[in-house]
Structures are given as C-alpha cells and as structure tokens.
Amino acid sequence: MPQPSPPPLYKQYFIDRSDERVDLFRKLAEQFGVRSALYPGSFVQISPSFVIPRVVYVDSDRRIPRFFGDPAVQEYVESRKEYGESPEIRYHHQSYEDDIGEPPGNFDLLISQYAGFISAACKRYLKRGGLLVANDSHGDASMARIDPDFELVAAIDRRGEKFSVKTSDLDRYFLPKRPVEITAELLRQRGRGIGYTTPASSYLFRKIG
Numbered sequence: 001m002p003q004p005s006p007p008p009l010y011k012q013y014f015i016d017r018s019d020e021r022v023d024l025f026r027k028l029a030e031q032f033g034v035r036s037a038l039y040p041g042s043f044v045q046i047s048p049s050f051v052i053p054r055v056v057y058v059d060s061d062r063r064i065p066r067f068f069g070d071p072a073v074q075e076y077v078e079s080r081k082e083y084g085e086s087p088e089i090r091y092h093h094q095s096y097e098d099d100i101g102e103p104p105g106n107f108d109l110l111i112s113q114y115a116g117f118i119s120a121a122c123k124r125y126l127k128r129g130g131l132l133v134a135n136d137s138h139g140d141a142s143m144a145r146i147d148p149d150f151e152l153v154a155a156i157d158r159r160g161e162k163f164s165v166k167t168s169d170l171d172r173y174f175l176p177k178r179p180v181e182i183t184a185e186l187l188r189q190r191g192r193g194i195g196y197t198t199p200a201s202s203y204l205f206r207k208i209g
C-alpha cells in the first residue's frame with residue numbers, strides 16, 4: 001500500500017520546517033504511559049496522534065474545521081501511528097478559554113506549546129496525577145511553575161527532532177537571570193517567557209491539586 005501523502009497544511013507548517021516534534025510526544029507516551037491528550041492551541045499539529053491513541057485538539061483558527069473534517073487526516077495518522085488501536089481524533093473549533101464540553105479530569109496529558117496560558121485555562125480537564133508539557137515561549141511554563149496545582153517533574157531538552165527528558169537536578173531550572181518577582185499578573189502582562197539561567201525547551205509538570 002502506498003503511504004498517503006501528508007495533509008498540505010501539516011506538511012507546510014511542521015514537516016517542511018522539521019518541527020513535527022513526534023519524539024517529544026513519543027518519549028512522554030513511552031516513559032509516562034500517556035494514552036490520552038488534550039491539545040489546546042494545537043493549530044494543525046497532529047503529531048501527538050502518531051504516538052497517543054486518543055487526542056482532542058482545540059483551536060480557534062478559521063482553517064481548523066476544514067483541516068480536521070477531511071478524512072485524509074485520519075488516513076494519514078493511521079499510516080504513521082505507533083500503537084495498535086484505531087486513532088481517536090476529535091477537535092473543537094473554539095477558544096480554549098471557553099468551556100470545551102469535555103468532562104473534567106479526563107486526560108493523561110495537557111499540551112501547551114506556543115499558544116498562551118493553557119495551563120490555567122485547561123487544567124480542569126487533566127486527571128489528578130496527569131501531566132502538563134509546557135514551553136515558556138508565551139510564559140506558560142513559568143505560570144505552571146508558580147501554580148500550586150502543579151509540581152515540576154522534568155525538564156526536556158531538544159536537539160533538532162530528538163528530545164530527552166531529564167528528571168534530576170531540577171533545582172537549576174526557573175532561576176531568573178535578573179532578580180524579578182514572578183507573578184501571574186506579570187506573566188499575563190508580558191505574554192512571553194522569563195529569561196532563565198538554564199532554560200529547557202519544554203518542562204513537564206504533574207497535576208497535584
């Protein structure tokens with residue numbers, strides 16, 4: 001059987017830019033037994049579905065309904081999936097700030113990548129003991145770091161499309177280069193991350209609250 005070609009938007013934004021990040025999601029699935037994920041602000045980044053059987057995508061971009069409504073997306077994911085069952089892919093075309101209609105405490109993993117303050121808006125959908133993977137591009141990792149509902153469990157390094165999960169020496173992360181009191185208000189005002197002495201590409205938190 002010939003391999004189905006990638007959906008054009010996914011190819012343009014993720015394959016052609018060598019930014020699929022499959023290995024990030026693979027490592028989380030393998031090392032932490034992740035079987036379900038919620039991805040607010042996903043745009044068309046369907047790579048979590050290659051390694052996680054049940055993924056719900058949320059994005060307000062106007063291209064979303066057409067993209068996810070195309071059966072070619074399911075076919076393409078089928079051709080790349082690394083697990084046995086049929087992929088469950090759903091999407092909500094809306095703001096993740098509004099109620100997305102998913103039951104609370106229903107996902108193993110919440111994904112926050114370059115799309116605002118997802119940790120606060122969507123943590124209710126994450127299981128207790130579930131994981132949040134966040135980068136600090138928009139300040140969301142810093143926000144999770146000061147949220148008592150989350151504890152830092154790993155830092156994730158990236159080399160191209162290879163990712164490694166570090167669970168030791170976590171004290172060296174989140175040390176600001178310049179003295180600053182990090183508050184939710186400051187982070188929301190800035191809308192971008194803080195300069196840290198040892199930055200990581202993403203951070204992994206466990207929901208404890």
Ligand SMILES: C[S@@+](CC[C@H](N)C(=O)[O-])C[C@H]1O[C@@H](n2cnc3c(N)ncnc32)[C@H](O)[C@@H]1O
Pocket residue numbers: 040041042043044045058059060061094095096097113114115116
């Ligand atoms: C820079 S893209 C990041 C896409 C993807 N997460 C990645 O890592 O490549 C930001 C995406 O977040 C979406 N977004 C931003 N704020 C949102 C909100 N409040 N609700 C839903 N989607 C949002 C935008 O529509 C856009 O598709």
